[in-house]
Amino acid sequence: MRRTSFSDMSCPIARSLDLIGEWWTLLIVREAFWGTRRFGEFQAHLGIAPNVLTQRLNRLVEGGILEVTSESQIGRALEYRLTPKGLELAPILVALAQWGNKHTPTPDGVTTRIVERQTGIDVAPITVMSASGHPLQPKDITVEAGPGASSADRQRLAQLKQRQKRKD
Incomplete structure (x- = not known):
């Protein structure tokens, strides 16, 4: 079954999930944080099928989350490491x-x-903080349109803001 791509959606959560939203993907990233570097180690620690692991590793490399740091003489990846983009996860x-x-x-x-x-x-515990450094609760935050928002996004977010004002 082919999954739907979220890469063209305006929502940053959807675009992020397009790259890291499949469950094996975050488990591979977790393993990389814990020091796993080689294909066989990923496979042994995760119990993942080799073909699925190959696809996910390739996608993470293409997405700039992992990089191949050494290759065999025949061009096969020997080690994977998190990139700065990957470390931000x-x-x-x-x-x-x-x-x-x-x-x-x-x-x-x-x-x-x-x-x-x-x-x-x-x-x-991870918390959402204000720019001035105090913790925020979910009720304290909202979403606003950014410079790249479409007119449909702006309209939807304006409606959200109206609903929130009625609740307050």
């Missing part, structure tokens, strides 16, 4: 892990903790 992975630990723990409890490397202390 760290807060998303931390937020997912923290959410999962809170809302979907195993019966035996949390299986992994996200900690500061030097101290071993748990990192603080």
Whole structure:
């Protein structure tokens, strides 16, 4: 089954999901954060079929999230590493892990903790912060049209703002 591409959608969440929204993809990125570099290691740690792994790795390389850092003499990728763009996914992975630990723990409890490397202390829960540095709750944020918004997007967001004003 062919999936629908979100790459042309105006929503930045949809465009992001077009690249990283398939479940194997974020698990591959997680493995890369944990130090997995080689195809066989990804396959062993994830239990993913080789053809699916090849497709996802290629997509992550094409999308600029992973880079091939060494190749065999016949041109096969030997090692994959996160690019700066890939490293910027760290807060998303931390937020997912923290959410999962809170809302979907195993019966035996949390299986992994996200900690500061030097101290071993748990990192603080990911929160949305204002530009001035104070935490924001979902009710404190909204969406506004940016310079690239279409007229349909602007109209939809204006309607959203009207609904929010009526609620307040």
